[in-house]
Amino acid sequence: MPLHRIFHPPGAFSVAEKTSLSERITKLYTNRGLPAFYVVILFTPIEKDSFFVGGQSTDKFIRIVVQHLARQLPNDQRKAEFSEKYEEAIAPFIKDKGYDWEVHVEEVPPEMWRENGLIPPIKFPEIEKEWARLNKPIPY
Amino acid sequence: MPLHRIFHPPGAFSVAEKTSLSERITKLYTNRGLPAFYVVILFTPIEKDSFFVGGQSTDKFIRIVVQHLARQLPNDQRKAEFSEKYEEAIAPFIKDKGYDWEVHVEEVPPEMWRENGLIPPIKFPEIEKEWARLNKPIPY
Amino acid sequence: MPLHRIFHPPGAFSVAEKTSLSERITKLYTNRGLPAFYVVILFTPIEKDSFFVGGQSTDKFIRIVVQHLARQLPNDQRKAEFSEKYEEAIAPFIKDKGYDWEVHVEEVPPEMWRENGLIPPIKFPEIEKEWARLNKPIPY
Numbered sequence: 363m364p365l366h367r368i369f370h371p372p373g374a375f376s377v378a379e380k381t382s383l384s385e386r387i388t389k390l391y392t393n394r395g396l397p398a399f400y401v402v403i404l405f406t407p408i409e410k411d412s413f414f415v416g417g418q419s420t421d422k423f424i425r426i427v428v429q430h431l432a433r434q435l436p437n438d439q440r441k442a443e444f445s446e447k448y449e450e451a452i453a454p455f456i457k458d459k460g461y462d463w464e465v466h467v468e469e470v471p472p473e474m475w476r477e478n479g480l481i482p483p484i485k486f487p488e489i490e491k492e493w494a495r496l497n498k499p500i501p502y
Numbered sequence: 503m504p505l506h507r508i509f510h511p512p513g514a515f516s517v518a519e520k521t522s523l524s525e526r527i528t529k530l531y532t533n534r535g536l537p538a539f540y541v542v543i544l545f546t547p548i549e550k551d552s553f554f555v556g557g558q559s560t561d562k563f564i565r566i567v568v569q570h571l572a573r574q575l576p577n578d579q580r581k582a583e584f585s586e587k588y589e590e591a592i593a594p595f596i597k598d599k600g601y602d603w604e605v606h607v608e609e610v611p612p613e614m615w616r617e618n619g620l621i622p623p624i625k626f627p628e629i630e631k632e633w634a635r636l637n638k639p640i641p642y
Numbered sequence: 643m644p645l646h647r648i649f650h651p652p653g654a655f656s657v658a659e660k661t662s663l664s665e666r667i668t669k670l671y672t673n674r675g676l677p678a679f680y681v682v683i684l685f686t687p688i689e690k691d692s693f694f695v696g697g698q699s700t701d702k703f704i705r706i707v708v709q710h711l712a713r714q715l716p717n718d719q720r721k722a723e724f725s726e727k728y729e730e731a732i733a734p735f736i737k738d739k740g741y742d743w744e745v746h747v748e749e750v751p752p753e754m755w756r757e758n759g760l761i762p763p764i765k766f767p768e769i770e771k772e773w774a775r776l777n778k779p780i781p782y
Binding site: 369408411412414415416417418419423427428435438441442444445449453457460463464465466467468469487494 | 643645657660661664665667668669670676678679680681682683684685686687709711746750752753754755757758759761777778
């Protein structure tokens with residue numbers, strides 16, 4: 363569900379850092395009861411001569427695009443809270459290492475979303491819990 | 503129009519499989535009369551140590567992001583039907599090979615969509631047919 | 643803010659061309675007073691055997707996905723004008739070199755958009771001017 367695409371300079375993260383950053387991001391969702399496997403994070407290295415900010419090539423910038431499907435945050439306050447928590451989660455690997463960065467989160471309607479071909483049980487909290495417990499989608 | 507981004511483990515698909523999968527996806531649209539060239543499919547290999555699902559690195563997962571521009575499906579039933587057909591189209595290359603996978607389809611308003619700089623003839627079925635017949639955009 | 647993802651055949655652009663194209667795109671926004679650093683452009687080479695248009699592998703096609711956050715264009719005429727200017731900006735590097743291409747622009751609500759963790763001053767023109775003047779985000 364949440365899809366996180368992280369565009370970064372090739373050397374920005376070690377494998378250990380990518381793992382740790384992924385764990386921190388995943389926890390933002392599992393803390394709310396979502397199945398861990400919903401959280402997909404794709405690290406995409408972009409070479410300096412293909413990464414432009416303000417018309418200039420850079421290896422000091424990280425751009426993150428997040429898409430939410432399982433939950434639409436209902437109002438501006440909740441959205442602001444999410445952004446705040448997200449910034450805390452990523453700070454040790456981005457801000458604290460001296461990068462500039464930009465994040466945006468999109469909310470995508472879930473009607474054409476499928477996990478292993480199954481309709482995610484957004485409207486069936488008990489089944490969603492079961493998916494979370496097993497950490498995989500099962501027919502219902 | 504439909505843009506399909508397929509994020510996959512580097513070795514997931516042979517060139518023949520990518521071709522065949524692309525043909526099957528393309529037919530979903532040409533069957534409805536859309537020009538074949540509207541259908542763009544980008545395969546993006548993601549290394550195992552950059553592909554995280556549920557906080558864990560994986561080479562067993564395929565994530566597909568689809569964007570529709572030429573047609574907005576008018577109701578939930580039609581959307582569900584599309585998802586079903588899409589799952590059938592991709593199953594031989596993903597489900598049947600033992601991967602886990604996730605798909606979502608987004609519907610993007612077409613006002614700022616251009617093909618070779620031309621406004622696609624969404625509102626002009628006769629011209630769209632001509633684009634489909636020639637399989638290229640021509641001024642009108 | 644504006645995020646431009648340019649999917650292109652590996653050899654399509656020299657570094658000088660990528661720089662020049664990025665400068666031309668960036669000017670579309672700085673001409674309107676937006677901070678230059680808002681404009682992020684990611685060039686993503688896609689190998690011929692991973693780039694399919696109409697079910698066929700190609701190295702003659704360029705696909706551009708643009709996302710706007712800081713400004714939603716208020717009506718269809720303004721959107722059409724933007725698309726026209728965009729096409730002019732990219733033509734020397736795409737149309738004039740004989741590629742086929744497709745562009746679409748999406749407008750994403752800005753509530754969960756952050757620059758270096760800060761809420762961009764969309765509603766504070768004086769602060770936005772200051773960000774533009776300094777070409778970096780500063781707390782306010």
